[in-house]
Amino acid sequence: MIAGRALLARVTPLLACCGLLAVWQAAAIALHNDSFPTAVDAIRAIPSILGDKDALINIMASLRRMAIGFTVAVAVSIPLGLLMGRSRFVASFFNPLLMVIYPVPKAALMPIIMLWLGVGDLSKTLVIFLGVSLPVIYHSFAGAKAVEEKMLWSGAAMGLSAAQRLMRIVLPAALPEILTGCRTGLVLALITMITSEMIARQSGAGNILFNALDMGEYDTVFAMIIIVGAMGIGLDALFERIRARLVRWSEPQFDIPLSFS
């Protein structure tokens, strides 16, 4: 029975996917519209994209920008968020700035950034950086703020300096919250990656998608949507695995799996 349940838990996400594809297939057949290919047609178009060298180069370029943007954003945002959480001065300086930037769709800044930095990698990576930074800063901030004062006092009594307390108490104590922010950041990285390529058409996965749209190759459009979606699921599952390993000590033991991990 236990094994049966475990099996069910593993198969359920797969069933959900199949269900979605079935609804898509049925809707496409019912609507019978050129711009809405069936699921089967879209899936059939995938191998030709993945087999094409140019397309692969484009996708790899996207992923590279995303990796750089994400990594730099995380490296900058975690220390900033932690400092904001522990210092009222730092928080009151950066909070208004972040409040202004937060609701602005980062892709909306793309045209301006393109004017300054051109249509190349730098602009797109910067937009990804901006998209990832805010949730990571926000969650690091919240996590650092929630660290129990008494835990820091205990560390201070052991002789830890302020800097040591930040690195060796605040950082690990806030890690579950920080990683929640990073997970949101990862998804946002993928989204800003595609939207930046939609605006600055030059290379990348988004470029393939929107070029196909321009040329009316709807099979390719939907195939790319599936590929991008699969990339998101894959990255998220990978991240979730790393996250779970890092914060095994923290509270929630029965997390609702949001990914195929």
Next chain:
Amino acid sequence: MAAVRARKPATAMIEIDHVSQVFQTSARQDHLALSDISLTIEDGAFVSILGPSGCGKSTLLYIVGGFVRPTKGAARMKGKTISGPGPDRGPVFQEFALFPWKSVLGNVMYGPRQQGVRHADAEAQSRALLEMVGLKGFENFYPKELSGGMKQRVALARTLAYHPEVLLMDEPFGALDAHTRTRLQNDLLNIWERDRKTVLFVTHSVEESVFLSDKVVMMTRSPGRIRQVIDIDLPRPRRRSELLLDPRYQKYVVDIERMFDDSGENELPP
């Protein structure tokens, strides 16, 4: 035993010198939490600070710990003004404040490792301490997997591990059920009677303060003032079963409770 019980000459370990503490409330009003407290705690004494909640007794402990700076006056340890936390004063909090990402052993080893004790030595000492507090076999558990009483045992071992000269205990058993509380009181006394560290123990339980202490400092509700200092002249080592039947113990408890009743200290503020 006789050697242990022979008292060292009474030297002042902690001196609290005309300490007052003012807090700003959220309504931007000044709240006088402690008013002109002076108190001397002798080396090797077990002193309880007893008072109703909100009398500033924990604040007083935090000032001695160096976690809170007094608005007026100063606290001194061995004649030196306390300006911040240090490993000579080890806190044990009601909230345990364990490091949840560290195992039980990792928590206890943290202090010695910070002090530069070699890993193997720190581990050996920590294992011995964990055995002393009754947690042998739980070294590799994470704090979240422990009950409240066990967590507080870890916290006590973690603090003892870096050999503070003074233990600062902030209602350490306040969050525990009655049974666990009793067991931990007994164990604390047993541990304390081995090396007689100076202990400053904050509580709102009259029985607890009489059972554990050499001296009970009674405080009034806000502003916190010292109402009376009572020497508890009961033989040590103390056994709970004997003490509860001892008329002297009973008298201390009743007298102290009566003093609080007379002043209306147990009433809620208007």
